[in-house]
Amino acid sequence: MAAIETKQLAREFEGGIKAVDGVDLDVAGGEIYGFLGPNGAGKTTTVRMLTTLLAPTGGSATVAGFDVAAEPGEVRRKIGVALQEAALDPLMTGRELIHLQATLHGLPRERGDELGDALLGRVGLTQAADRRVGTYSGGMRRRLDLAAALVHEPSVLFLDEPTTGLDPVSRQAIWEEVEKLNAEGTTVFLTTQYLEEADQLADRVGIISAGRIVAEGTPAALKSEVGKPHLELSLVDQHGREADCERVLARFGKPLPAKDGKLLVELEHGTSEVGPIVVALDEAGLAVESLDLVQPSLDDVFVAKTGEHLEGAEEAPADEAIAG
Amino acid sequence: MSARQSGGAIRVLMRRALNEITRVPGAAIPGVLAPSIFFLGLTSVFGSLTLLPGFDTQSYQSFLIPVSLMQGAAFTGAATGVNLARDIEQGWFDRLLASPAPRPVLLAGLVLSASFRALIPATFLLIVAFAIGAEWPGFGGLALALLIVMGMAIVAATWGTSLAMRFKSQSAAPLMQAGMFLAVLLTTAYAPLELLQGWLQEIARINPVTQVIEAARQGFIGEDVTWAGTWPGLLALAGLAVLFTWMALRAMRRMTA
Amino acid sequence: MSGRLAANARVVAALGARSVRQTLRRPQLAAPLIIFPTLLLAIQTGGAGGAVDLPGFPEVNGFLDFMLAGAMVQSCLLAGNSGGIALALDIEMGFTDRLFAAPVSRYSVVLGRLAGTTVLGAFTAVWFIAIGLISGATIEEGVLGAIWIIALVAATALAFGSIGAAIALRTNSASVVQGLFPLVFVILFLSSAFFPANLMLEPAASVAEYNPLSFIVEGLREPILSSFDGEDELLALGSVLALMAFGLWMCALALKGRVRRGA
Numbered sequence: 001m002a003a004i005e006t007k008q009l010a011r012e013f014e015g016g017i018k019a020v021d022g023v024d025l026d027v028a029g030g031e032i033y034g035f036l037g038p039n040g041a042g043k044t045t046t047v048r049m050l051t052t053l054l055a056p057t058g059g060s061a062t063v064a065g066f067d068v069a070a071e072p073g074e075v076r077r078k079i080g081v082a083l084q085e086a087a088l089d090p091l092m093t094g095r096e097l098i099h100l101q102a103t104l105h106g107l108p109r110e111r112g113d114e115l116g117d118a119l120l121g122r123v124g125l126t127q128a129a130d131r132r133v134g135t136y137s138g139g140m141r142r143r144l145d146l147a148a149a150l151v152h153e154p155s156v157l158f159l160d161e162p163t164t165g166l167d168p169v170s171r172q173a174i175w176e177e178v179e180k181l182n183a184e185g186t187t188v189f190l191t192t193q194y195l196e197e198a199d200q201l202a203d204r205v206g207i208i209s210a211g212r213i214v215a216e217g218t219p220a221a222l223k224s225e226v227g228k229p230h231l232e233l234s235l236v237d238q239h240g241r242e243a244d245c246e247r248v249l250a251r252f253g254k255p256l257p258a259k260d261g262k263l264l265v266e267l268e269h270g271t272s273e274v275g276p277i278v279v280a281l282d283e284a285g286l287a288v289e290s291l292d293l294v295q296p297s298l299d300d301v302f303v304a305k306t307g308e309h310l311e312g313a314e315e316a317p318a319d320e321a322i323a324g
Numbered sequence: 325m326s327a328r329q330s331g332g333a334i335r336v337l338m339r340r341a342l343n344e345i346t347r348v349p350g351a352a353i354p355g356v357l358a359p360s361i362f363f364l365g366l367t368s369v370f371g372s373l374t375l376l377p378g379f380d381t382q383s384y385q386s387f388l389i390p391v392s393l394m395q396g397a398a399f400t401g402a403a404t405g406v407n408l409a410r411d412i413e414q415g416w417f418d419r420l421l422a423s424p425a426p427r428p429v430l431l432a433g434l435v436l437s438a439s440f441r442a443l444i445p446a447t448f449l450l451i452v453a454f455a456i457g458a459e460w461p462g463f464g465g466l467a468l469a470l471l472i473v474m475g476m477a478i479v480a481a482t483w484g485t486s487l488a489m490r491f492k493s494q495s496a497a498p499l500m501q502a503g504m505f506l507a508v509l510l511t512t513a514y515a516p517l518e519l520l521q522g523w524l525q526e527i528a529r530i531n532p533v534t535q536v537i538e539a540a541r542q543g544f545i546g547e548d549v550t551w552a553g554t555w556p557g558l559l560a561l562a563g564l565a566v567l568f569t570w571m572a573l574r575a576m577r578r579m580t581a
Numbered sequence: 582m583s584g585r586l587a588a589n590a591r592v593v594a595a596l597g598a599r600s601v602r603q604t605l606r607r608p609q610l611a612a613p614l615i616i617f618p619t620l621l622l623a624i625q626t627g628g629a630g631g632a633v634d635l636p637g638f639p640e641v642n643g644f645l646d647f648m649l650a651g652a653m654v655q656s657c658l659l660a661g662n663s664g665g666i667a668l669a670l671d672i673e674m675g676f677t678d679r680l681f682a683a684p685v686s687r688y689s690v691v692l693g694r695l696a697g698t699t700v701l702g703a704f705t706a707v708w709f710i711a712i713g714l715i716s717g718a719t720i721e722e723g724v725l726g727a728i729w730i731i732a733l734v735a736a737t738a739l740a741f742g743s744i745g746a747a748i749a750l751r752t753n754s755a756s757v758v759q760g761l762f763p764l765v766f767v768i769l770f771l772s773s774a775f776f777p778a779n780l781m782l783e784p785a786a787s788v789a790e791y792n793p794l795s796f797i798v799e800g801l802r803e804p805i806l807s808s809f810d811g812e813d814e815l816l817a818l819g820s821v822l823a824l825m826a827f828g829l830w831m832c833a834l835a836l837k838g839r840v841r842r843g844a
Contacts, residue, residue: 051422055581072580076424083422087415091343103336104423106329132347148419350760357763365770368785372776376631498612505620514628521644524627 001065003029003156003187004050010058010211011045019045021211022059027189027204029155032182034202034219035191036298038308042211043191044084047160050189051081064155077105080154082145084161084191090134094125094144097133098151105152112151119147123177139170146177156187163197175201195298205298207305214305219298226304227296230256230266231277236287248284252277262290330429337420337433338440344407345441355403356445359396360452363388370514378518381545385458389449390540391513393469394533396445397476398504404438405484405500412492412579427576431569435481442477446470458544465543468554472540475561476533480504482568489575507533532560589689596680596693601700603667610667613659614701615708622652622712625775637780641806646718649709650801651774653730654794656705657737658765662758664698665745669755687836691750695742702738706731718805726804729814736821737797743828750835774798793820 004027011020020042027033037043048054050063052072061068064078088097095116102112120129123143128136133144142162149157159178163171178201182188192198198205199219207215207222215222231249235241242263246255249265252273256264267273274293281288302308325333345352363385371384381387411417420430446469454460461469484500491499510527511534512520520528528534539557542549604610622645630644641647668691671677680690710720710727720726749758769775771785772794778786789795800817803810 053418053421053580073424076422079422081419081422083415083418087417087419089340089343089416091347092340096340100336100340101419101423103329103332104420104425106325106333106424109332350756354760354763358766361763361766361770365766365785368782369770369776370629370632371782372635372780373629373632375635495608498608498616502612502616502620505617506624509620509624509628514625515631519631521627521630524624524630 001029002062003027003031004033004061004063004189006050006059006061008059009046009049009056009061011042011049011054012057018211020049020056023208023211023213025061025206025213027187029187030182030185031203032178032188032190032201034198034205035189035208036193036195036198036205036302037191037208038193041208043208044160045211046208047083047158047189047191051079051083051158052076077152078155080149080152080157082142082149082157082159082162084164088133088136088141088145091132093130093132094120094136094147095129097144097148101148102151107152115151119150123147124173137170139166139173142166142170142174143177146174150181154186156189157181159188159190161191161193163192163194171197195302199298207298207302209306209308215301222298222301223296226300228253228266228268229271229293229295230264231274232259232262232264232292232294234262234289235281236289238289241286244284245281245286248280248286249277251280267293325424325426325429330426333425333429334433334436337430338437341404341407341434341437342441345444352444355396355399356448358399359392359445360449362395363392363449363453364456366392366514373515373519376515376519379516381516383459385453385456386544386546387541388513389453389458389461389544390469390472390537391508391511392449393446393473393540394476394508394537395505396449397442397473398480398508399501400442400445401438401477401480401482402484402497402500402504404434404441404481405486405488406494406497408434408485409488409492409494409496412488413494421576421580427573431482431485431572431576434485435478435569438481439474439477442473443470446473459546461543462549464549468543468549469540472536472557472561475558475565476508476536479561479564479568482565482572486568486572486575489572489579492579507531508537511537513537532564535560589686592685592689593693593696596690597696597700600664600667600694600697604663604697604701610663613663614656615705618652618655618659618705619708619712621655622648622709629776632776632780635780637777639777639806642719643717645713645716646805647777647802648775649713649718649805650798651769653706653709653734653801654737654772654774654798655765655769656709657702657734657741658768658794660698660701660705660738661741661743661745662762662765663745664694664701664742665749665758665761666755668694668746669749669753669758672749672753673755687840688833691746691832691836694746695739698742698745699735699739702742703731703735705738706734713805720805721807722804722809726809729804729809730801733797733801733817733821736818736825740821740824740828743825743832747828747831747835750832750839768792768794772798793824796820 004025006023006025009020009023010018012018023046035043035046045054049056050061050068052068052075055069063075066074066078068075092100098116098119099112102116107115120126123146125140125144125147128140133141136144146162162178163174166174175197178188178190190201202219204217205219205222206213235245238261242258245263249255249263252265253268254266256266258264271293278288278291367385367388373379374382374384374387408417483503487496487500510524511531512528517525517528535556539554542553547553604614626645626648632638633641633644639647668677677690681687710730745758748761752758771788772792773789774794778789778795781789796816797820799813803813
């Protein structure tokens with residue numbers, strides 16, 4: 001059964017603004033689906049509809065098998081929600097928040113306490129559990145928000161920009177937790193404006209622009225749509241030996257114009273050719289000084305589909321470096 | 325959700341709302357002081373009104389205590405609306421809306437916490453009033469007044485929260501406060517009906533809160549508390565509470581529409 | 582020298598305009614200044630209007646005529662309070678620091694805020710005169726009386742604004758200034774703003790006899806109820822100027838203190 005399924009989902013606001021304009025989604029159980037787009041593209045509006053916080057004005061959506069418009073109560077029982085800009089009460093302690101969330105889901109007190117302790121431990125907040133949220137750092141707040149979304153063991157978890165504004169260490173901690181949850185069987189619907197986040201976490205990515213899905217697929221498939229990976233290399237004592245090198249490289253793919261003194265070749269058959277190339281160069285008596293495999297990034301996909309760069313694009317180290 | 329689960333949810337939501345005054349140093353002070361300051365001020369300023377022919381109560385303090393009690397309850401209720409507007413602006417309320425707790429449960433937590441919070445300024449006011457010599461209203465009169473305080477706070481809180489959910493902004497705060505301010509004072513608050521100016525007399529006659537104040541006033545002005553003097557006030561409270569609760573629940577449904 | 586003076590005058594004007602816009606655009610800020618005093622005026626006139634029949638009540642056309650001056654000073658006190666809150670918020674948000682870092686006098690920055698409060702004071706005077714005239718009150722002293730009232734109310738707003746600003750500059754905390762809100766009503770109730778002092782109950786009556794706010798109220802009230810009374814007007818003006826001098830001096834001290842503390 002699909003965990004999330006939408007058909008021509010749409011939301012029009014007063015004044016005729018179509019924030020979401022006919023979105024079809026089909027997210028399988030156990031999948032991590034990354035919803036990628038710049039601010040104002042319709043990500044948050046879509047999430048608000050899927051989490052029953054906003055009624056669609058067109059199309060339909062089911063989450064965990066229940067219709068968001070007709071059976072919102074059932075949907076709410078099945079989903080966990082951690083919304084953007086973690087709405088937490090600074091006056092409450094972490095433990096109190098978890099307790100409140102458990103009670104709102106109708107869990108008996110003992111079960112709530114038990115689960116709360118386990119969850120706070122899981123996100124590394126046991127020490128801070130009885131401190132007020134107002135004293136927490138940004139990363140701690142997001143982890144608490146994540147824990148709060150999990151008290152009722154939801155089958156579908158919605159994370160709206162879970163790491164926006166976090167430092168790399170805190171971001172990594174959230175990613176690891178999301179991967180662990182997913183490994184335990186939770187379906188994750190994740191919105192982000194960070195390419196790196198979608199690349200690392202998502203099984204499949206949907207790119208939304210101006211209220212419509214403009215591309216969808218696995219990160220690798222999307223990237224291969226816009227281009228093939230290429231190899232950048234330089235040689236020891238390179239001067240005068242470029243021509244020899246290019247002859248070798250031409251056996252593996254189309255040579256590209258050199259850039260910054262580096263020789264480039266597009267790989268017809270992907271990363272599996274890296275090994276044979278090194279061997280062939282070695283056999284030709286050419287010692288490799290450095291070697292980089294450059295993948296097309298999701299930003300390239302985004303530019304190809306929408307003509308714009310994503311806002312978080314510069315933060316994504318899309319290159320995979322291979323030591324030479 | 326079962327009744328027990330709902331009760332639990334209402335309890336945690338009430339406790340959370342109480343944090344606003346128990347965990348913010350000094351936050352409770354203006355709300356607690358204001359009704360007493362108005363009480364002391366208005367009795368000092370307008371105390372001679374009892375000398376007017378037709379003013380049967382000898383002590384203006386006794387006459388005004390129930391008005392100040394209602395003001396305290398009304399402001400506490402309106403503050404609940406202002407706090408909710410802030411919670412909506414900041415996204416906290418989405419957390420509650422995305423939970424499967426029934427919508428009336430979410431409202432009840434807010435509204436009932438207001439009804440208990442309102443007892444704090446009321447108690448302080450009564451201590452001040454008795455300290456400066458206000459007459460003891462009898463246990464029946466006192467219990468009725470406190471019950472009405474809680475009822476008035478519920479009315480004000482449902483009014484305030486319905487506006488908060490309608491406007492989703494703290495800019496609506498003056499509307500929440502002014503509405504309750506007028507409801508309590510466009511009554512026989514300052515003087516008996518016959519001594520009010522013509523236009524105010526007309527309004528006070530049809531304003532249901534007049535009945536509420538008259539019911540709460542019985543014991544304080546030395547009358548016996550009677551059912552005949554009580555039921556119109558209780559009926560007015562119930563009617564207003566039902567009306568505003570309906571408005572609030574409708575506004576809550578529209579938030580996710 | 583005159584160039585610098587002109588530059589500072591432009592700063593005062595720009596900041597004054599900002600503070601007036603800020604107040605009128607936000608219902609939360611405008612309501613306490615105008616709407617609540619107006620509602621209270623209506624309710625007290627309707628509820629306590631019978632008081633004019635009390636023995637010892639001054640000769641008036643109506644209770645509303647008597648109450649107008651009280652409503653005006655109430656607005657001035659609240660304008661001073663909310664001006665202080667707005668300044669403290671600016672300090673909390675760092676806006677004031679940005680202005681202090683600019684090559685203009687720090688006094689101009691504070692005077693800009695006070696200019697805004699003064700304009701709001703004049704506006705409330707016009708508002709209450711209009712409300713009064715529409716509702717059947719008369720200003721016995723005529724146009725000249727109205728002009729005098731507007732000027733005196735504007736000066737009163739400046740005086741209370743400077744006290745509010747001094748507290749904001751000293752505490753840097755909007756919630757502290759906000760917490761002084763109930764004090765506004767203590768001062769009002771201990772004056773003749775709402776009732777003749779001779780008919781008030783003790784001990785408030787005795788305090789009201791010497792409360793400078795009472796002097797200001799009487800100075801506003803005379804031209805409405807009958808005619809200019811030289812002694813009352815001088816007392817009112819003296820009280821306003823004394824309060825203003827005190828408030829501005831406090832502001833100057835607070836500003837000097839900030840420089841010393843490096844804030």
